Amino acid sequence: MKIRRLPENIVNQIAAGEVIERPASAVKELVENAIDAGAGRIDVVLRDGGRALILVSDDGSGMTPDELGLAVERHATSKLPNNDLTHVVTLGFRGEALPSIGSVSRLSISSRVAGADGWKICVEGGHVHALQPAPLDYGTRVEVRDLFYATPARLKFLKTERTEIDHAVDTVQRLAMAHPGIAFTISDGERERFTSAATEDLGGAEGALLRRLADVMGRDFAENSLTIDAERDGVRLTGYAGLPTLNRKTTKHQYLFINGRPVRDRLLTGAVRGAYQDFLARGRHSLVALFVEIDPELVDVNVHPAKAEVRFRDPGVVRGLIVGGLRHALAEAGHRASTTVADTALGAFRSVNAPGSSTDYGGARGFGGRVSTGLAEAAVQYFAPRDGSSVIPGLESAPPAVAIMEPSTEDTSFPLGAAQAQLHETYIVAQTAQGLVIVDQHAAHERLVYERMKTALASGAVTCQGLLLPEVVDLDEASVNRLADRLDEFAELGLVLEKFGPGAVVVREVPALLGQSDVAGLVRDLADDLSEIGTTQSLKERLDDVCSTMACHGSVRAGRRLNRDEMNALLREMEMTPHAGQCNHGRPTYVELNLTDIERLFGRR
Ligand SMILES: Nc1ncnc2c1ncn2[C@@H]1O[C@H](COP(=O)(O)OP(=O)(O)OP(=O)(O)O)[C@@H](O)[C@H]1O
Ligand SMILES: [Mg+2]
Missing domain, CATH: 3.30.1370.100 (MutL, C-terminal domain, regulatory subdomain)
Structure with a gap:
């Protein structure tokens, strides 16, 4: 047996196997890079479901020619300043995404920093070409062509164009929800599939977040949700949770973000189910978008190749915070709803009995006006003329309880x-x-x-x-x-x-x-x-x-x-x-x- 080192090219392809599963994974890595680069707008275009082309452009910081060369090298990153994996504050931290993508596709990155010329670097199936000048107005433009051409086995596992686009749109939407200050578009080459403007300056951060959530989850959600704001042991929970009456058949619309990173977590699904259990029928699920802010040292983001899962040092605290925050908001909402119902009933009662009212209250006046609305209406119903008209004008619209x-x-x-x-x-x-x-x-x-x-x-x-x-x-x-x-x-x-x-x-x-x-x-x-x-x-x-x-x-x-x-x-x-x-x-x-x-x-x- 002879042990030998694998060529860099193969090492990258193995990493790519974990990091880049489908076009949406490449989109995720590239958009995350643009967010980390401080972009104010990010545009994504896919052709043939991302198989033929994935194009991501941003107006972020850009890269110098030296940085371009390093960016496509494995384990080269600008994001782990103190080599401290317990203190990750950016979306990226491994320096793995670009070399992985470059090893399984034809990758070209054009970039420029303010005040300098643009440069471009190309990587084809892991082979890095020489830098060349490239005209570019600002920021960075990444083109990924022929994804998986170098790994045909992976290519075979891709689904239809439409499915791949749907995944990519979902990916962009999740990142967009966590970053309402950035404008996003994603197009399938012919039409924009999702677009959301940056609206931070119009109505403050909270207004911007709710508008962004409405763009992704629908206006219904924005109009029928409760504000969540809770804190426990230094962990903060914010976001919005739908009223129980707004519910769906799947948990698809339950979104969780940890320090601005979209994650899928069974902890969330379980906690949300627990909080809503008294209000929803079995098989129905609420809509929520929850944002957890936690000291980076208390959460490990380095546990999943696509960074889609995290591990909390103390999952109980986060779970308790989510259940408690949701229950509290739902309880407040219940109280609010019941007072409005009572007010309406009282209001209806007063309008009938208002002093000086010209309403002919007929025989019911004999009760001295102290009869409850429901009973009065029931009595009216019982003695009502057969043609269905009410003897009390103005009461037709209020249905009796009995x-x-x-x-x-x-x-x-x-x-x-x-x-x-x-x-x-x-x-x-x-x-x-x-x-x-x-x-x-x-x-x-x-x-x-x-x-x-x-x-x-x-x-x-x-x-x-x-x-x-x-x-x-x-x-x-x-x-x-x-x-x-x-x-x-x-x-x-x-x-x-x-x-x-x-x-x-x-x-x-x-x-x-x-x-x-x-x-x-x-x-x-x-x-x-x-x-x-x-x-x-x-x-x-x-x-x-x-x-x-x-x-x-x-x-x-x-x-x-x-x-x-x-x-x-x-x-x-x-x-x-x-x-x-x-x-x-x-x-x-x-x-x-x-x-x-x-x-x-x-x-x-
Ligand atoms: N759109 C961009 N704008 C500016 N710099 C970028 C951009 N994309 C990548 N870079 C630079 O290239 C480096 C390598 O990117 P890459 O995605 O491979 O690794 P990473 O983001 O550091 O970590 P991860 O592998 O976890 O994503 C980044 O650290 C960053 O400095
Ligand atoms: Mg990255």
């Missing part, structure tokens, strides 16, 4: 009984022979739609229902493309949609079974589903997931008033449908109390 019905004539011998009332527009109360049943109308209907859809699909008998007004749903470009790939499959399921420009789809027909559904929410969730379904799997193979998503959006939402016939129809169908006792999330759809239970409640037994 819809009282005339006594039921329906047969109480059905297992789920005869509907008597709807409470809070959410619960149906039915009288049975033995007691009473309370049904959660949303949960029950969701289950019924799910079962009906599965039966209809199995027999190939899905009817569509055209939307009066086709609905345009805005989505990110990757989601639009994922949906667009499966238009035929969706049509078979009764959902007719089309691509509508790069960032939207238009929905023309929905499965008739869904009735009045929340089309935009449905399409967004289906797009999320698709991101988890492999491209080789057909929708039919994942029918349960798709049906469940559709059923959830097609269901009678809590908060919809049902008349007695509708309620009884729902009860009768539940009796005939398998698994109708629980909704698709495993919660019960109804609760039954028999008379003995009720008597016990009142101490009669």
